[in-house]
Amino acid sequence: MRTAIYRKAHFNAAHRLHNPAFDAKTNEEVFGLCNNANYHGHNYELIVRLTGHVDPQTGYVYDMKLLNELIRQEITERFDHKNLNLDTEEFKNLNPTAENIARICYELLRDKIDPVFDLEITLYETPRNYVVYPAL
Numbered sequence: 001m002r003t004a005i006y007r008k009a010h011f012n013a014a015h016r017l018h019n020p021a022f023d024a025k026t027n028e029e030v031f032g033l034c035n036n037a038n039y040h041g042h043n044y045e046l047i048v049r050l051t052g053h054v055d056p057q058t059g060y061v062y063d064m065k066l067l068n069e070l071i072r073q074e075i076t077e078r079f080d081h082k083n084l085n086l087d088t089e090e091f092k093n094l095n096p097t098a099e100n101i102a103r104i105c106y107e108l109l110r111d112k113i114d115p116v117f118d119l120e121i122t123l124y125e126t127p128r129n130y131v132v133y134p135a136l
Contacts, residue, residue, distance in 0.1 A: 001053070002051055003053070003061050004049050004050070006047055006048065006049050007048045007064060007068055007071060008047050008048075009045075009047075009048070009068075009071045009072075009075065009076055010045055011075065011076050011079050012041060012044070012080060013044060013079050013081070013082050013083070014040060014082070015034075015042075015084040015085055015091070016035060016037070016040070016085050017030075017031040017034040017035055017095055017097060018031065018035055018095065039083060042125050044125060046071070046075065046121065046122070047123075048067065048109065048119070049120040049121075050062045050067065051117065051120075052116055062113075070112050074112060075108060078090075078108070079101075084096040084101070090104045098125040102121045102123040102133040103133050105121045105123065105133075106121045106133050109121075120134065121133045
């Protein structure tokens with residue numbers, strides 16, 4: 001029987017939502033306060049879900065210590081206390097919306113986790129705003 005496990009992580013990061021193809025007025029209309037030229041920050045909550053079969057020898061779907069280490073190496077160390085627009089390669093040319101951040105987190109982990117496991121990312125930008133990738 002397939003079972004889902006969850007690991008929660010946290011990182012703080014600044015960003016600015018901006019499309020260089022838009023003029024200043026359009027950027028302000030589309031992104032509002034999130035287009036602040038001096039950036040703004042969030043306390044992101046990340047939930048990583050892995051779904052797979054329980055290993056009869058270990059009783060684990062996946063070793064949580066290993067999952068924690070992957071999240072730390074691939075996401076937390078990369079994004080925590082960074083300006084996503086200025087300090088990360090992933091968002092130099094990609095608008096760091098919650099949707100795009102969740103997708104990038106997924107891609108960073110997907111490359112490191114065996115495809116026998118289904119992977120899902122939930123990213124809370126605020127307690128009331130969150131995204132899930134991929135959406136099923």
